[in-house]
Amino acid sequence: MNHAPLSVHALSKRYAGVSVVEDLSFTLEKGDCFGLLGPNGAGKTTVMKLCLGLTAPDAGEITLAGYRIPEAAQAAHASVGVVPQFDNLDPDFTVSENLRVFGRYFGLSRQAMTARMDSLLQFSNLETKRDTRINALSGGMKRRLTLARALVNDPDILFLDEPTTGLDPQARHLIWERLKTLRSNGKTLLLTTHFMDEAERLCDRIMIVDGGRKIAEGSPRELIARHIEAQVIEIYDATGTSEALEAFVCAARAQSGMEGARMEKSGETLFFYVHDAAARQLLALLTQRPTLRYAHRAANLEDVFIRLTGRELRD
Ligand code: ADP
Numbered sequence: 001m002n003h004a005p006l007s008v009h010a011l012s013k014r015y016a017g018v019s020v021v022e023d024l025s026f027t028l029e030k031g032d033c034f035g036l037l038g039p040n041g042a043g044k045t046t047v048m049k050l051c052l053g054l055t056a057p058d059a060g061e062i063t064l065a066g067y068r069i070p071e072a073a074q075a076a077h078a079s080v081g082v083v084p085q086f087d088n089l090d091p092d093f094t095v096s097e098n099l100r101v102f103g104r105y106f107g108l109s110r111q112a113m114t115a116r117m118d119s120l121l122q123f124s125n126l127e128t129k130r131d132t133r134i135n136a137l138s139g140g141m142k143r144r145l146t147l148a149r150a151l152v153n154d155p156d157i158l159f160l161d162e163p164t165t166g167l168d169p170q171a172r173h174l175i176w177e178r179l180k181t182l183r184s185n186g187k188t189l190l191l192t193t194h195f196m197d198e199a200e201r202l203c204d205r206i207m208i209v210d211g212g213r214k215i216a217e218g219s220p221r222e223l224i225a226r227h228i229e230a231q232v233i234e235i236y237d238a239t240g241t242s243e244a245l246e247a248f249v250c251a252a253r254a255q256s257g258m259e260g261a262r263m264e265k266s267g268e269t270l271f272f273y274v275h276d277a278a279a280r281q282l283l284a285l286l287t288q289r290p291t292l293r294y295a296h297r298a299a300n301l302e303d304v305f306i307r308l309t310g311r312e313l314r315d
């Protein structure tokens with residue numbers, strides 16, 4: 001394979017005259033895990049649908065597994081696996097029947113599917129659930145089965161739309177391990193997620209979109225270094241008003257010579273963004289007020305995301 005698994009150039013899409021994807025370009029090389037992040041309504045699912053040929057673009061070019069999309073979407077699908085946002089397993093069938101039905105969809109013979117079944121069940125930790133019906137599975141098991149189903153045709157590239165939404169930490173960690181294994185086996189992953197820790201752990205490159213437009217792109221480390229101060233102090237006062245807290249913190253900030261440092265308020269919590277050890281001076285002042293609760297931590301991708309897309313709710 002000498003073509004990029006996915007290449008998108010100047011992609012645009014409008015719905016009812018409203019632009020939902022605007023001039024997006026990106027390329028996934030073999031083995032990449034590329035994260036598409038953005039608040040609700042940013043256009044992530046639409047980008048996935050466009051890449052899969054499920055909806056036609058108004059402008060731009062897409063090549064998936066060497067095929068032009070949407071024209072040759074069907075041929076491209078042989079090399080593609082999809083984990084949709086919502087599980088759409090067939091509730092009337094068992095675990096193994098769900099996999100078999102999908103195998104038939106990809107033209108796999110009964111023998112080929114039987115040969116593949118054990119490794120798929122093993123990969124998804126569902127060996128003991130082979131004959132279990134879907135409605136008897138936990139959310140984590142359903143997600144793992146959906147992932148196994150996406151692998152039936154041994155695809156080169158996987159599209160994962162919020163693969164761990166709704167899962168408990170144990171189930172999320174297991175999915176992450178499986179996705180890392182897939183990556184180290186040379187699979188290419190395109191992932192959307194609202195969990196910034198997930199994106200930070202799994203993705204080697206991230207594009208943040210808002211209103212259909214790219215607002216930032218880079219590795220998690222690059223994005224943090226480029227867009228945010230290195231350290232964050234979150235401060236909360238369990239007893240006083242948030243105004244009193246803000247006045248105290250502003251005074252402490254001035255006292256430690258950091259008037260210019262960025263501060264944000266979210267509900268009752270103050271977020272204080274600092275570049276270096278100057279934080280230590282502020283922390284020393286904060287300890288003088290015993291009712292204060294604070295957390296001092298390294299800046300992360302969520303801080304970048306909030307900085308670039310704002311704190312207002314997107315429904
Ligand atoms: P995200 O996945 O980032 O939440 P979507 O791609 O689902 O965003 O949606 C982007 C925008 O496009 C939203 O404003 C949404 O309402 C709109 N949209 C998505 N699909 C359709 C459609 N089939 N018809 C009209 N508008 C749509």
